[in-house]
Amino acid sequence: MKASVVTIEPNGHSCSDCTVRASAVCSSLDAVELKEFEHLGRRAHFAAGEAVFxxxxxxxxxxTVSDGVMRLYKLLPDGRRQIVGFALPGDFLGMNISGRHNFSADAIGAVTVCQFAKAPFGRFMAERPHLLRRINELAIRELSQARDHMVLLGRRAADEKLATFLLGWRERLMLLKGPSNTVPLPMSRRDIADYLGLTIETVSRTFTKLERHGAIEIVHGGISLRDCARVEALAAA
Structure with a gap:
């Protein structure tokens, strides 16, 4: 991981113009509240590989991720890395019970976040139960994703794991960008391996196998789903 050299902007942006507002935590706020909310945050920019926390x-x-993709991971006692998720624009990070981050986050490519100091954000939230409800909704979604990941790690066949990952990632991207059979994969093969509990060699072989069988086509920066039914059948196995 690179040492973090963060570029921070004074809060000159408008939340009402934010392209991810509809899926972000602030979607529950009205126009007046949104104006006040703008003064709580600041934009921070991270280069590829830099630690966010x-x-x-x-x-x-x-x-709140406003642009780019973040890698979320834990380091195991033996030094191995387990990726627990990937954060996309609109995702809200940092809320926890212990007061300490329970995983690390770094940037895959350039990332921009809206960063909110904990204490003033907490005071703002305490006066707005609808914001708290929205945070609870996002927490429930995160818990559901964590449970799905546990099931995914328990799958025995590498092609089942990879197919499930590709379809799940495509579904998340569809919520942001609309439907497409081309699935960008900004993360590396090593990242995918550490997310699926496989070796990088197994992931590479499985990509090749799926392409050879006509299920996908490997394209620059991602894959194209050529036979969605075949991929869906593998994911459902």
Whole structure:
């Protein structure tokens, strides 16, 4: 992981113009509340590989991803890395019970976040139960994704795991960009391996196998789904 050299902008942006507002935590706020909310945040920019926050650090801020993709992971006692998820624009990070981050997050490519100091955000939220309900909705979604990941790690066949990952990632991207059979994969093969509990060699072989069988086509920066029914059958196995 690179040392984090963060570029921070004063809060000159308008939340009402934010392209991810509909899926972000602030979607529950009205126009007046949104104007006040703007003054709570600041934009922070991270280059590829830079840490946004680290596991066990005291959580002093919350984050909404506004652009780019983040890699979320834990380091195991033997030094291996387990990726627990990938954050997309609109995702809200940093909320936890212990007061410390329970995983690390770094940037895959350039990432921009809206960063909110914990104490003023907490005061703002305490006066607005509808914002708290929205945060609870996002927390429930995150819990559901974590349960799906546990099931995914328990699958025995590599092609089942990879097919499930590709369809799940495509579904998440569809919520942001609309339907497409081309699925961008900004993460590396190593990242996918560490997410699925496989070796990088197995992931590479499985991509090749799915392409050879006509299920996908490997394209620059991602894959194209050529036979969705075949991929869906593998994911459902």
């Amino acid at each position: 680290c596991e066990e650090d005291i959580a002093t801020s919350f984050y």
